[in-house]
Amino acid sequence: MDKANKVFIATSLDGFIADKNGGLDWLYSVPNPNNEDNGYVEFMSSVDALVMGRNTFETILGFDIDWPYEKPVFVLSRSLKTIPESHREKAFLVNGPLTEVLKQIHERGHYGLYIDGGSTIQSFLKEDLIDEIIISRIPVILGRGFPLFDELPNKLEFELTQTKVFLNQITQSRYIRKK
């Protein structure tokens, strides 16, 4: 798999990835009777590991579901000391400068990386380390919440490579970093 750091995320029309209480119900406001995956399975087959922050990791651990990932998850954290024993074959702690972290992950044989979680995506964007972004826009204006994007030192140009509409309501566009 080629080296690429990829984002696959849903936002409100005003760019939030969680509502003001961290809630995600609005993500499921579009009826989905056949449980369509909105491109998730195809996207997952294009990466061989995930990178996320401690917040996202702990949020997923807190959900009342089985561990949802078949691919290794690298948890970026300075504060977390260990991965809970239950997940030590699934998740791995990494820290340090992002380029170092990426080097370590590449050396372990993982090149296509799903970068997930708001803060982690923002850190990668600040260092211009995101190669591909797939954004699904949910047709709601939340008014406040946790934003996908944060301030950046420089503008970043992308190229639109695809746009699809899921469930007749969700616009999903794929962007590749123009270099």
Added chain:
Amino acid sequence: MDKANKVFIATSLDGFIADKNGGLDWLYSVPNPNNEDNGYVEFMSSVDALVMGRNTFETILGFDIDWPYEKPVFVLSRSLKTIPESHREKAFLVNGPLTEVLKQIHERGHYGLYIDGGSTIQSFLKEDLIDEIIISRIPVILGRGFPLFDELPNKLEFELTQTKVFLNQITQSRYIRKK
């Protein structure tokens, strides 16, 4: 024409309508050799007047171009005392609560309204007075600038009615307020 308050606007992927210096060059970063209008003419035929704030009005007056609107422009302003003499048959000062302003404009026979300018759009959204939004997403992350959306007291749900891609790079989606 039916009563409807409509927005037609382009934003960066991170939701800005002008860069940090107010600049708009990034809007023209997608090559447009045949000078395509990206749906503007069709949209303009769906309204019979414009409503904008003083800032947008003065920005347009400041451009080194002929007055670009064939339809009446209502300028929302508390501070502006008069419309410059050169534009008195084209632009009209209005002020007061938005519902009052709308009533006045409707009484003059204008029902389909193009609501333009960041602050004006934000004021209308705060009172849930926007019926239709057409957003064109330019494939660039600006990192900072003037945002299209601001905080809202409540979330607003919309219905996606159309998505088009212009110039192979600009995704344009049309949303109708779900009521």
